Amino acid sequence: xxxxxxxxxxxxxxxxxxxxxxxxxxxxxxxxxxxxxxxxxxxxxxxxxxxxxxxxxxxxxxxxxxxxxxxxxxxxxxxxxxxxxxxxxxxxxxxxxxxxxxxxxxxxxxxxxxxxxxxxxxxxxxxxxxxxxxxxxxxxxxxxxxxxxxxxxxxxxxxxxxxxxxxxxxxxxxxxxxxxxxxxxxxxxxxxxxxxxxxxxxxxxxxxxxxxxxxxxxxxxxxxxxxxxxxxxxxxxxxxxxxxxxxxxxxxxxxxxxxxxxxxxxxxxxxxxxxxxxxxxxxxxxxxxxxxxxxxxxxxxxxxxxxxxxxxxxxxxxxxxxxxxxxxxxxxxxxxxxxxxxxxxxxxxxxxxxxxxxxxxxxx
Numbered sequence: 001x002x003x004x005x006x007x008x009x010x011x012x013x014x015x016x017x018x019x020x021x022x023x024x025x026x027x028x029x030x031x032x033x034x035x036x037x038x039x040x041x042x043x044x045x046x047x048x049x050x051x052x053x054x055x056x057x058x059x060x061x062x063x064x065x066x067x068x069x070x071x072x073x074x075x076x077x078x079x080x081x082x083x084x085x086x087x088x089x090x091x092x093x094x095x096x097x098x099x100x101x102x103x104x105x106x107x108x109x110x111x112x113x114x115x116x117x118x119x120x121x122x123x124x125x126x127x128x129x130x131x132x133x134x135x136x137x138x139x140x141x142x143x144x145x146x147x148x149x150x151x152x153x154x155x156x157x158x159x160x161x162x163x164x165x166x167x168x169x170x171x172x173x174x175x176x177x178x179x180x181x182x183x184x185x186x187x188x189x190x191x192x193x194x195x196x197x198x199x200x201x202x203x204x205x206x207x208x209x210x211x212x213x214x215x216x217x218x219x220x221x222x223x224x225x226x227x228x229x230x231x232x233x234x235x236x237x238x239x240x241x242x243x244x245x246x247x248x249x250x251x252x253x254x255x256x257x258x259x260x261x262x263x264x265x266x267x268x269x270x271x272x273x274x275x276x277x278x279x280x281x282x283x284x285x286x287x288x289x290x291x292x293x294x295x296x297x298x299x300x301x302x303x304x305x306x307x308x309x310x311x312x313x314x315x316x317x318x319x320x321x322x323x324x325x326x327x328x329x330x331x332x333x334x335x336x337x338x339x340x341x342x343x344x345x346x347x348x349x350x351x352x353x354x355x356x357x358x359x360x361x362x363x364x
Contacts, residue, residue: 003245005063005070008252012063015259016056022266023048029272038115040265043108047101047262054097055255058090066090069248072241080241088155091251096144098254102180103137105261106187109215112268117194125190133183140176147172170233173250177226180257184219188212211271215264221257228253 023044030037062068066087073081083091107130114126148154148166157164191212198205228249235246 003069003248005068008063008069008248009060011252012056012059012255015256016052019048019051019259019262022263022270025273026266026269029270033272038111040108040111040115043104043111044262044265047104047108047258047265050097050104051101051255051258051262054093055101055258058093059251059255062087062090066244068244068251070244072244082158083244085156091247092145092151092155094251094254096141098251098258099137099140099144099176101258102254102261103133105218105258105265106133106183109187109261109265110190112265113190117191119194122190122194129183129187129190132186136176136179136183140172143167143172144176170236173229173233174226177222177229181219181222181226184215184222188215188219211268214267215261218257218260218264221253221260225250225253225257 026041026044027037030041059068066084067073068087068091075081110126110130110133114123145151147169148164150164153161153164154166192209195205195209195212198208200208232246232250235242240246
């Protein structure tokens, strides 16, 4: 797939922005319901901060300054130019720290499950997956950090240089990406049984289930990341020197997975923001707005049968009526202005006056 440094910068900016918006909306939803922040909220904050610091920022730097994402630059004789020290440092940060925001997002969703669901088996599953996630992140964080030793020489010399010892990086990347996919599938299965047992209409239950299944987007990203690692590993084993080009997808798909994990973590918490928002409510608001607009000028037509009904019910000999939307619903307030009426037993009361009767009718 074709790519360029500019496209990667745009991709990183968009997904980082979406993750930040998701976390901001999550905070708004918590404040709207006047609920205190919980552990899953703080973990989502940590995930988005770490993602911005160790994924988005170094990725944009090496794309803008070191040709990352484009084909490698060569000398006039066709020899590939060695990468800069800045490039090596940023790439090491991306490889080592890429596991951290993903692990924080996984722990956030697990703590969210623990907070809203009850049951000893579910709690055991949550704590087990939490431990596996922390072990996964710790193992591959330090494994990637010390893939080449000593670290200072590995940042200035290519792998295989005298004095630099490296493990098989390709196998390490395969292991990290494949176990990531397995963990994602396991976490996705946790809420299925509790949701299916909920006592609610099937349509509403399906909607709740669909919200939790948005984590499948992160699984799709992790699978794509694994595929890109396999492709990059084959290129490395074949001795392809164009590392700035074929390694780039493994990095930006890591960033995309982290962003989608954060978004998926926040979506189940956003329901209070969108509660009451439906197509029916929007249509009712539109009808009310149109009715207000039409009532701003006098109407030239009125259904005679409706007038006759009001006359019979109110007994008014002379009347006028005014209809207007009632409290933002599809009901209308109908006011009948009744003509002069003699009040029995009140001879001293003048037979002048207006009796106002108000009824509420629903618009058909």
